[in-house]
Amino acid sequence: xxxxxxxxxxxxxxxxxxxxxxxxxxxxxxxxxxxxxxxxxxxxxxxxxxxxxxxxxxxxxxxxxxxxxxxxxxxxxxxxxxxxxxxxxxxxxxxxxxxxxxxxxxxxxxxxxxxxxxxxxxxxxxxxxxxxxxxxxxxxxxxxxxxxxxxxxxxxxxxxxxxxxxxxxxxxxxxxxxxxxxxxxxxxxxxxxxxxxxxxxxxxxxxxxxxxxxxxxxxxxxxxxxxxxxxxxxxxxxxxxxxxxxxxxxxxxxxxxxxxxxxxxxxxxxxxxxxxxxxxxxxxxxxxxxxxxxxxxxxxxxxxxxxxxxxxxxxxxxxxxxxxxxxxxxxxxxxxxxxxxxxxxxxxxxxxxxxxxxxxxxxxxxxxxxxxx
Numbered sequence: 001x002x003x004x005x006x007x008x009x010x011x012x013x014x015x016x017x018x019x020x021x022x023x024x025x026x027x028x029x030x031x032x033x034x035x036x037x038x039x040x041x042x043x044x045x046x047x048x049x050x051x052x053x054x055x056x057x058x059x060x061x062x063x064x065x066x067x068x069x070x071x072x073x074x075x076x077x078x079x080x081x082x083x084x085x086x087x088x089x090x091x092x093x094x095x096x097x098x099x100x101x102x103x104x105x106x107x108x109x110x111x112x113x114x115x116x117x118x119x120x121x122x123x124x125x126x127x128x129x130x131x132x133x134x135x136x137x138x139x140x141x142x143x144x145x146x147x148x149x150x151x152x153x154x155x156x157x158x159x160x161x162x163x164x165x166x167x168x169x170x171x172x173x174x175x176x177x178x179x180x181x182x183x184x185x186x187x188x189x190x191x192x193x194x195x196x197x198x199x200x201x202x203x204x205x206x207x208x209x210x211x212x213x214x215x216x217x218x219x220x221x222x223x224x225x226x227x228x229x230x231x232x233x234x235x236x237x238x239x240x241x242x243x244x245x246x247x248x249x250x251x252x253x254x255x256x257x258x259x260x261x262x263x264x265x266x267x268x269x270x271x272x273x274x275x276x277x278x279x280x281x282x283x284x285x286x287x288x289x290x291x292x293x294x295x296x297x298x299x300x301x302x303x304x305x306x307x308x309x310x311x312x313x314x315x316x317x318x319x320x321x322x323x324x325x326x327x328x329x330x331x332x333x334x335x336x337x338x339x340x341x342x343x344x345x346x347x348x349x350x351x352x353x354x355x356x357x358x359x360x361x362x363x364x365x366x367x368x369x370x371x372x373x
Contacts, residue, residue, distance in 0.1 A: 002143075009028070010213055010250070011021050014342050027250060027251050029287075033341075033343070035072070036315075045299070045303060045312060045313065047303070048316075048319065049290075049317060049318050049329075051324075052329060053302055053332075054331045057298060058152040058332075059333075060265060063221070064215065066226070067211065069210070069230045070230060073231060075231060075233070078134070080131055080133055080134070081131055081132075082118045082137065083113075083114060083116070083165070084113075084159060084165070086158065087108075087111075087158040087159075088107075088108070088109040088155065089106065089108050089155060090106065090109075090146070090156075091106075091153065092151075092154075109122075115133055117131075122146075124146060124150075125146050127143065134215065136157070139155045141303075142157070143155045151245075166180065167236040167237070167238055168238065169191075170237070171241045172199040172204065172241060173191060173196065173197050178190060178193060180234065185232060186230065187222065187230050188223070191206070191222075197240050197356055201219050202262075202263060202264065203262065203264070204241075204243075205219065205244075206238065207224065207238070207239040208238055209236070209237040209238075209239070210233060210237075211235075217265060221293075226305065235273075242248060243264075245335075246260050246337070247339065247340060248276075249275040250339065250340045250342075252279050252284070252342045252344045253277070253279065254278075254279065255256050255276050256275075259274060265336055267329065267332060268288070268328075268332040269329040270334075271338075272288065278320075282345060283342050284342065284343045284344060284346070285320040285347040286319045286321050287317075287343030288319070288329070289318070289340070289342070289343070290316040290332070290334065291316075291319065291341060292313070292316075292335060292338045293312070293313060293337075294311065294312050294314070295312075296308045296310055301313070342366070
């Protein structure tokens with residue numbers, strides 16, 4: 001064999017091995033991903049990220065409360081509700097009164113429960129509606145009733161918050177059922193009374209469920225936007241939880257797994273950093289892909305069309321080697337459910353092919369030597 005024949009044969013063998021799909025790898029290469037594009041009879045749109053694409057796709061679902069939540073007035077702190085407890089003290093202006101025991105002119109009823117219909121019973125005054133009244137209004141009603149039975153009665157009414165005006169808190173906070181009282185009539189004060197949140201405030205979300213309606217906000221927005229500090233209502237359910245958004249990282253990255261968002265907004269560059277960055281010996285910086293199902297509205301805007309209907313498969317390409325590639329990656333917004341995939345560098349596959357070939361030749365030589373012995 002000539003001096004050049006052996007190197008050429010080895011090179012040809014390596015090329016054949018590298019072109020085969022028998023080598024181990026982390027996933028498809030760039031050529032195979034591009035083969036799935038609509039332009040090549042596939043069903044996905046391959047789009048290179050630039051400033052225009054970044055603006056069109058930077059649509060982050062907004063969190064907030066509806067106007068019915070925001071416009072609800074604060075409950076009166078002294079309004080009596082079903083389930084509350086009231087205390088009654090009644091003084092009579094006679095020695096032998098209707099209610100007082102012998103030798104006393106005052107009657108004290110320390111705990112009178114307001115029933116589910118909102119009524120209480122007072123001897124000689126009968127069944128009286130307490131719910132919806134203030135202690136002062138209830139005092140006047142009882143006084144008017146008793147004036148028909150005893151001269152110039154003096155009535156004092158006190159209210160103790162009961163289980164009639166409560167909210168329930170669950171999740172990453174002091175879980176329990178809490179009464180709505182004067183200091184805890186709004187969302188922020190109720191959370192403070194429960195001990196605040198027990199997770200990172202940056203990713204904490206607060207959901208309020210009221211009947212069939214619900215609203216969710218970021219915990220930090222509660223203090224940035226005072227209008228979100230809504231008034232609470234009896235029966236409200238408050239859930240505090242961490243950010244539930246996730247994205248999948250695959251390919252030649254430091255981590256291949258399902259990851260949660262670590263901030264309210266996540267860029268392509270931050271997502272790469274969150275998975276440990278690119279692998280210097282394996283990753284292809286020209287082959288960073290973001291895969292997602294995009295709405296028809298955004299897809300038409302990105303592609304400059306108006307005929308697409310329904311969700312579209314979009315593959316956004318981040319080429320970090322371009323002059324503005326790092327800026328595009330920094331500005332491109334990753335969304336819930338996205339897949340971040342980084343292809344292997346061609347050099348990595350070349351090395352694998354050489355390793356596979358030299359390993360095979362080494363095994364053959366070892367067997368030949370053993371057979372000769």
